Amino acid sequence: MEQVLKVEKRDGWHKLVLNRPEKLNSFNEALHAALYAALGEATDAADCRAILLTGEGRGFCAGQDLGDRKPGEAPDLGNTLERFYNPLVRRIRALPKPVVCAVNGVAAGAGANLALACDIVLAAKSARFIQSFSKIALVPDSGGTFMLPRLIGEARAKALMFSAEPLPATTAAEWGMIWQAVDDDRLTLEAENLTARLAAQSTEGLARIKQALEASHGNTLDAQLDLERDLQRSAGRSADYAEGVRAFMEKRPPRFGQKSE
Incomplete structure (x- = not known):
């Protein structure tokens, strides 16, 4: 076949x-x-x-x-x-x-x-x-x-x-x-x-960027600002964000892939 x-x-x-x-x-x-x-x-x-x-x-x-x-x-x-x-x-x-x-x-x-x-x-x-x-x-x-x-x-x-x-x-x-x-x-x-x-990057982070860009085609500026707020709120509570900040402070590459809280 x-x-x-x-x-x-x-x-x-x-x-x-x-x-x-x-x-x-x-x-x-x-x-x-x-x-x-x-x-x-x-x-x-x-x-x-x-x-x-x-x-x-x-x-x-x-x-x-x-x-x-x-x-x-x-x-x-x-x-x-x-x-x-x-x-x-x-x-x-x-x-x-x-x-x-x-x-x-x-x-x-x-x-x-x-x-x-x-x-x-x-x-x-x-x-x-x-x-x-x-x-x-x-x-x-x-x-x-x-x-x-x-x-x-x-x-x-x-x-x-x-x-x-x-x-x-x-x-x-x-x-x-x-x-x-x-x-x-x-x-x-x-x-x-x-x-x-x-x-090697944050899959969750890239997915949020993709979601925001996809929505921007049909959104008004106000709607897009609201979406950015909501996505950023979710991102800030994620394990990947915590790992990214730790890695930055410790001057090492981040190890993404942990589950969100």
């Missing part, structure tokens, strides 16, 4: 590798199910404090595997989104642990927007991001119409979505769409080192 997703459990974090390289890691139902389950397992695993998502081979993800479609059929693509892509994006955004994405090659369609759903995105300098939907008369999905204009502005987002032109990783980094574009031969090392560093 095809192993569509490779799960590597490292010291404090999980590496999830999309593994359909002959199809540029495009999604079929099996890959959807495997990735959704692996993210759930990572959420529940006490020894997993961060996740790295990447792809096998020369591409990150080419979006939907159109080979799954029957010629001449009129599929219910809304149902496809509701069953597969939307739950996947929601799980990544709500996951109470940092998710790093290493885009190792082309990221097209839903594959590009899946990457943007992650918390920190690094890409090989040779990688390209393509909002390819307009080429087949579709609407950008998987959160693309939400995330892309917030990251790079409506003018650039609209141009990319209308034209379906590939965006080089270096330009994506310059525009603030991703965190960094790195040399191809250093992508894996840089992404793994970053994930390991995040795994």
Whole structure:
């Protein structure tokens, strides 16, 4: 049976590798199910404090595997989104642990927007991001119409979505769409080192930051100030905060991971 997703459990974090390289890691139902389950397992695993998502081979993800479609059929693509892509994006955004994405090659369609759903995105300098939907008369999905204009502005987002032109990783980094574009031969090392560093930080603390940023999209300033107050109150009562202060006073690295009081 095809192993569509490779799960590597490292010291404090999980590496999830999309593994359909002959199809540029495009999604079929099996890959959807495997990735959704692996993210759930990572959420529940006490020894997993961060996740790295990447792809096998020369591409990150080419979006939907159109080979799954029957010629001449009129599929219910809304149902496809509701069953597969939307739950996947929601799980990544709500996951109470940092998710790093290493885009190792082309990221097209839903594959590009899946990457943007992650918390920190690094890409090989040779990688390209393509909002390819307009080429087949579709609407950008998987959160693309939400995330892309917030990251790079409506003018650039609209141009990319209308034209379906590939965006080089270096330009994506310059525009603030991703965190960094790195040399191809250093992508894996840089992404793994970053994930390991995040795994050594306070998982609870990072989860609160993620919660605050996610809420800020729809909040007024007053609502966001109230949320910051509430999250900070909770953070100040946590074991991780107490350990962080002790470590600072004792001039040593903190050892996070204790349960909150």
